[in-house]
Amino acid sequence: MSFIELKNVCKEYANTNKKAVTDFNLKIDEKEFIAFVGPSGCGKSTTLRMIAGFEEITSGELYIDGKKMNEVAPRDRGISMVFQNYALYPHMTVEKNISYGLKNMKVPSKEIKKKVDWAIDILGLSEYRYRKPKNLSGGQRQRVALGRAIVKDQKVFLMDEPLSNLDAKLRVSMRNEISKLHRNLGSTTIYVTHDQVEAMTMADRIVIMKDGVVQQIGKPMDLYEHPVNKFVAGFIGSPQMNFYNVKVDGNKITFADGNSISVNEEISDKLKNRKEVILGIRGEDIKFDPQNIDVFKENRQKAVIENTEIMGNENNLYFEFGGTSSVARVSKYEVAGVGEEVEFVFVPHRIHFFDIATEEAISI
Numbered sequence: 001m002s003f004i005e006l007k008n009v010c011k012e013y014a015n016t017n018k019k020a021v022t023d024f025n026l027k028i029d030e031k032e033f034i035a036f037v038g039p040s041g042c043g044k045s046t047t048l049r050m051i052a053g054f055e056e057i058t059s060g061e062l063y064i065d066g067k068k069m070n071e072v073a074p075r076d077r078g079i080s081m082v083f084q085n086y087a088l089y090p091h092m093t094v095e096k097n098i099s100y101g102l103k104n105m106k107v108p109s110k111e112i113k114k115k116v117d118w119a120i121d122i123l124g125l126s127e128y129r130y131r132k133p134k135n136l137s138g139g140q141r142q143r144v145a146l147g148r149a150i151v152k153d154q155k156v157f158l159m160d161e162p163l164s165n166l167d168a169k170l171r172v173s174m175r176n177e178i179s180k181l182h183r184n185l186g187s188t189t190i191y192v193t194h195d196q197v198e199a200m201t202m203a204d205r206i207v208i209m210k211d212g213v214v215q216q217i218g219k220p221m222d223l224y225e226h227p228v229n230k231f232v233a234g235f236i237g238s239p240q241m242n243f244y245n246v247k248v249d250g251n252k253i254t255f256a257d258g259n260s261i262s263v264n265e266e267i268s269d270k271l272k273n274r275k276e277v278i279l280g281i282r283g284e285d286i287k288f289d290p291q292n293i294d295v296f297k298e299n300r301q302k303a304v305i306e307n308t309e310i311m312g313n314e315n316n317l318y319f320e321f322g323g324t325s326s327v328a329r330v331s332k333y334e335v336a337g338v339g340e341e342v343e344f345v346f347v348p349h350r351i352h353f354f355d356i357a358t359e360e361a362i363s364i
């Protein structure tokens with residue numbers, strides 16, 4: 001039996017004539033770490049808030065640990081939640097902020113001390129125990145907010161963009177801390193983020209949404225390697241997958257600028273009866289090195305580098321190809337200067353194809 005289950009959950013806010021969430025179906029196992037990801041306004045927070053009980057479920061059913069939760073008050077659902085605005089009590093110390101909720105729950109004071117000591121220790125907050133929030137950094141405040149949530153000892157942990165107020169470096173280290181915390185506590189976690197990197201790096205499974213509708217549910221690499229549509233392909237991965245509208249004629253694929261490549265029989269067979277498709281290729285599957293160019297030489301292309309991004313560990317090369325601004329991701333040893341003409345190939349078996357009208361992936 002799954003630990004949390006959403007069955008055809010819908011949300012329509014009053015005074016709107018559009019569903020914010022449509023037929024959300026998901027089964028979550030105990031101890032799983034699930035990320036809801038998608039662009040702003042796609043319904044992630046609404047879904048999380050329905051699970052928490054802060055938002056009424058318009059239709060459909062929610063089960064936690066086998067019990068129907070639709071009508072159950074938030075405090076009786078066995079969840080604790082961390083928000084983007086962690087709203088610590090400014091006049092209380094770290095210790096008091098963490099213990100406050102337990103006092104409200106009438107937990108015996110000995111027990112409170114034990115739990116607070118544990119949380120302060122696990123979150124590395126010992127030296128800040130008696131400080132107030134205004135004397136803490138953003139990351140430390142976020143850890144206090146996490147502490148407040150973990151001492152409640154709930155089985156379900158809900159997090160709504162908990163890292164979005166932090167700077168980039170801190171986000172990376174907090175990502176790590178939350179993952180470790182999840183492994184230590186083993187609580188079933190749902191984590192809302194608009195940042196695909198957070199979803200990819202932290203989650204056991206990702207639920208990707210668009211306009212209130214779940215697009216795909218899967219392990220991070222499943223979504224990366226086998227996106228079900230162009231939206232998922234474009235949302236997951238950075239830099240974004242390159243997309244080209246191309247013409248198909250037998251085994252010949254022609255780009256908008258007249259350049260063409262040939263595909264093998266297996267692929268041309270899957271594309272038969274189609275005149276036009278969307279071709280997608282990730283930046284790292286465009287190759288500039290002599291070996292790859294030699295292996296796939298019949299599909300060799302040329303372009304002029306228009307811009308480069310030197311990242312240190314790797315480089316992004318921008319160039320115009322196929323009538324579209326394209327980007328390739330190459331190793332730090334492959335530096336090409338702006339204005340330089342380069343040769344490259346698309347690795348044929350790494351190419352994705354999508355239906356021109358529905359944008360759904362064509363399985364190859």
Ligand code: ADP
Nearest residue numbers: 013016020038039040041042043044045046047
């Ligand atoms: P996300 O968390 O993915 O950014 P939300 O769940 O906050 O998206 O919002 C989903 C949709 O519901 C959006 O179109 C948003 O404008 C709408 N929405 C959110 N809250 C309310 C509300 N209280 N009343 C009316 N519409 C709302």
